[in-house]
Amino acid sequence: MISAGMRTSFFCNTCICKPGLFRNSQGKCVDDCYSEPCGDPNALRAGCAQEKRCLPSCLQLVWNQTLPRWCKDEPCIPFAWVCKGGYVYDPHSNKCIPHLECKLAFSV
Secondary structure (H helix, E strand, O other): OOOOOOOOOOOOOOOOOOOOOEEOOOOOEEOOOOOOOOOOOOEEEOOEEOOHHHOOEHHHHHOOOOOOHHHHHOOOEEOOEEEOOOEEEEOOOOEEEEHHHHHHHOOO
16 A cells, blocks of 8 residues: 555666667567558558548548648658558548548448
8 A cells, every 4th residue: 555645656667779760569679660560451651651640531532622731741750651552541440441432431
């Protein structure tokens, strides 16, 4: 038990990768993450990409909307994933879906 007024600090026993290195899915520091799995077979690693909310989605494809202006100023995320050609990001499933699925889902 911890009585009132006592404080406890917890520290994680992990190492930090040197600048220019990234921690991969096995916990090792590597100089690139291109071979890291994306968790989506329709996505691939990019050397530099914007965060997911700035990826082209069905809104841009079906309703001809443009990405928000602030997306142009978003910083680059090293080795982030992007959708393969012919696919767009679906924020509901957090996956890349074929363009055709957008058209079917939003057809009126």
